[in-house]
Amino acid sequence: MAEQIDREKMKLVPQAETLEPFSKINYWDKPDGSGRMILAFIKADVTREGSRMGIAIDGSGSMEPLFGKKQLSAFLPPAPNHVKPAAQAMSSYLASKSADGKVAVIYWAVGPGGKDIQVIGDLTTSEAEKFNFGVPANYGTGTQLLPALKYFTDGVARKDLKEAKWGMYIFITDGQIEDMDEVKKYCTTMAKDIEAGRRNDIKLVIIGLGDQVAEDQLEELDNLETGTEVDLWNAMKASEMKDLMDIFSEVADESMILVPADGLVRDDGGNIVVNYRDTGLPAKLEFTLPRNASKAFSLEVGGNTITQPLP
Numbered sequence: 001m002a003e004q005i006d007r008e009k010m011k012l013v014p015q016a017e018t019l020e021p022f023s024k025i026n027y028w029d030k031p032d033g034s035g036r037m038i039l040a041f042i043k044a045d046v047t048r049e050g051s052r053m054g055i056a057i058d059g060s061g062s063m064e065p066l067f068g069k070k071q072l073s074a075f076l077p078p079a080p081n082h083v084k085p086a087a088q089a090m091s092s093y094l095a096s097k098s099a100d101g102k103v104a105v106i107y108w109a110v111g112p113g114g115k116d117i118q119v120i121g122d123l124t125t126s127e128a129e130k131f132n133f134g135v136p137a138n139y140g141t142g143t144q145l146l147p148a149l150k151y152f153t154d155g156v157a158r159k160d161l162k163e164a165k166w167g168m169y170i171f172i173t174d175g176q177i178e179d180m181d182e183v184k185k186y187c188t189t190m191a192k193d194i195e196a197g198r199r200n201d202i203k204l205v206i207i208g209l210g211d212q213v214a215e216d217q218l219e220e221l222d223n224l225e226t227g228t229e230v231d232l233w234n235a236m237k238a239s240e241m242k243d244l245m246d247i248f249s250e251v252a253d254e255s256m257i258l259v260p261a262d263g264l265v266r267d268d269g270g271n272i273v274v275n276y277r278d279t280g281l282p283a284k285l286e287f288t289l290p291r292n293a294s295k296a297f298s299l300e301v302g303g304n305t306i307t308q309p310l311p
Contacts, residue, residue: 010039010223011311015240019308023242023249024234027310036294036310040285042258046097046248050165052104053094056148057087058173059107059136060114062212066174067135084133086238091128093244094170103128104161106151107136108171114142114178117151144179145171146186153190153202167202170247172238174209177217184224187233191226201230205247208237256283264300267293 013025026039057063068079087105095103105120105128118136152169155162177183193199208218215237222235234250241247263281265273267289274287281301289297298307 012219012222013308013310015236015242015246017309017311019306021306022308023246024236025308025310030288033291035291036289038285038287038289038297038310040308041249042281042283042285043243043245044248044256044258044283045245046251046256046283048097048166048251050099051097052100052161052164052167053098053102054104054106054152054161054167054169055087055091055094056106056108056117056152056169056171057083057133058143058171058175058209059110059118059138060140060143060173060175062143062175064135064139066209069135081133081135087133088129088131090170090244090247091123091131092125094168094247095123095125095128097168099164101125104152104158105131106148108145108148108151109140109143109173110136111138111140112142113144114140115144115147116140117148119151142178143173143175145173145177146179146182149183149186149204162199165200167200168247168251169202169204171204171206172209173206173213175212176214180217180220183221187224188226191228191230191232194230195228202232203234203251204232205234205236207241207247208235213237257281258283259301262301266298266300268296268298269293273297 010026010028018025021042022040023043024041028037030037066082068081091103091105095101102122102124104122107118107120110116110118123131148171151157152161161167194201206218206221208215218235221233224233231250236246257280259281261277261280263276265287267273271293273289294310296307296309298305
C-alpha cells in the first residue's frame with residue numbers, strides 16, 4: 001500500500017466480529033473521507049527459519065486467584081490453578097515453532113514493586129505439556145514490563161535470543177502496566193535498530209487476561225508509533241482468541257502465498273477491489289475500499305465467499 005498509515009489512528013474490528021479465515025482486521029478512514037484502508041490477516045500456521053520463542057507470565061499479586069492460592073491446610077482442598085492448562089498449551093505450541101525446539105519461560109512482575117523476573121527455564125514441547133506452572137516464588141507488588149522485555153531482547157541475560165534470526169516473545173498480564181513510558185522508549189529504540197539493520201527482527205505479543213486488564217494500554221502498544229515501518233507489538237484479549245494460531249496473526253506477510261492463482265476481494269457494492277488470481281492469495285491483505293462501499297468486503301477463494309462486515 002503506497003499511502004502512509006498512521007498506526008496510532010488505526011481501529012480494530014472486534015475479534016468476536018472477525019469471521020474465519022481472518023485472524024485480525026484493522027481499518028483506517030482517510031482524513032479526506034475518500035475511502036477506508038484495510039489491513040487484514042488470514043490465519044496461517046507460521047514457521048520461520050532460525051526463530052526463537054519465549055513466554056512471560058504475569059506473577060503479580062493480582063494473578064493469585066488464577067494461580068490458585070497456596071494450600072494453608074491439609075484438610076482443605078487446593079484451589080484450582082487456572083494458569084497451568086493455558087500455559088502448558090501455549091508454551092508447548094511455541095516450542096514447536098522454535099528452531100531449537102524449546103520455549104524460554106519466565107514469570108514477570110514478581111517481587112518488590114513487580115520489578116523482578118523468575119526464570120523457569122527453556123522447555124521442549126513435551127516438557128511444557130507436563131510442566132506444573134505453580135505459583136511464583138514471590139508475588140509482585142507491582143507490574144513492571146521492561147525487565148521481562150529486556151530479558152528476551154537486550155542480550156545481557158540471553159545473548160542467544162537477541163542474536164536469533166527472528167524472535168517472538170509473548171507477555172501475559174491481567175492488570176495495569178506501570179512502566180509504559182519506559183517500555184515505549186525502549187521499544188522505539190529497538191524498532192529503529194531493526195529498521196537500520198543493527199539487530200534482527202522480532203515480534204512482541206501481549207495478551208490480556210480478565211476484566212481488570214487495561215485495554216487502553218493493550219491498544220497503545222498495538223498501535224505504537226516508533227517513527228519506523230517496524231510494527232513491533234500485537235495485542236489481544238485472551239477471551240477473544242479463537243485458537244493458538246491467533247498469536248501469529250501479524251507475523252504473516254504479502255510474500256506468504258496461501259492459495260496459488262486464486263483470490264478476489266470485492267467491496268460491499270460488488271465491485272472488484274483487488275484481484276489475486278495472478279499472484280495468489282497472500283496471508284496479509286492490504287486494500288482500500290471506496291467511501292460509498294466500505295461497510296463490508298467479500299473474499300472469494302476456492303469457490304467460497306466470505307463477507308466480512310465492518311463497523
